[in-house]
Amino acid sequence: MEITTDLLTLASAIVPYADERLSQFFKIPLNDDGFFVEKHAKLGPCEFATDGVFLCGLAHYPKSIDEAVSQGKAAASRAITLLAQENIFTNGEVASVDPQMCSSCGVCVSICPYSAPGFIAEDARMFAGRATINPALCKGCGLCVASCRSGAIHLNGFDNNQIFAMLDAI
Ligand code: SF4
Ligand code: SF4
Structure with a gap:
């Protein structure tokens, strides 16, 4: 051609x-x-x-x-x-970890699409190596809550007792 x-x-x-x-x-x-x-x-x-x-x-x-x-x-x-913002206001529907229940499996860290979970620093005195969630990064999608086999993660506004209360009220 x-x-x-x-x-x-x-x-x-x-x-x-x-x-x-x-x-x-x-x-x-x-x-x-x-x-x-x-x-x-x-x-x-x-x-x-x-x-x-x-x-x-x-x-x-x-x-x-x-x-x-x-x-x-x-x-x-x-x-x-x-x-430029002095304060950043974020959504209150965020997940948090109960460190006493956490088995440090790392599933929440690997599954979160927003990099919100991480591990507590080894030099921290209590709960070193357990997971923690940065509430400023969490979008409240609930993925980690559903994936945590230890039941260590709770989502504000959508915890088990709150969902059951909603179901009971129907
Ligand atoms: S998925 Fe649950 S048990 Fe595993 S590290 Fe996260 S909070 Fe801990
Ligand atoms: S609720 Fe969603 S955004 Fe928040 S930490 Fe869990 S997986 Fe990440």
Whole structure:
């Protein structure tokens, strides 16, 4: 096939770094090609579902310099809206761990899509190595509550006794 052109432009290949370690550390998704995936193409194009982690440039997908710069400015603006607040009010429907019930299995840490659970530092005197949940990161999805085999996690507003009370009231 022959094509007559006025101008022929070749783009160099862009190979993503596909940083699995970073992806797992921040719980931020990579697509099949190895680029990071934004929270929402229209409603969150420069951030992730994990609060406080932002996205711009070629880590996202191959793009022009203009687009990368615009996205970088947008990501910086999103970060500033968080950093500029003296107090951040969050949802009260968050999960918490009863450390006496926790068996330190780590399921909640691995399953939470928002990186809210973690382990209490080893140098803490009591309950070292047990799970704890950062209420500022928790979205109250309930995934960890359903996954904890020790029944150690409770979700504000949706604890067993509260659900049974609702059922009894019907
Ligand atoms: S899933 Fe339950 S038992 Fe396992 S670490 Fe989390 S709170 Fe502890
Ligand atoms: S309720 Fe959902 S968001 Fe909150 S810690 Fe559990 S899995 Fe994470």
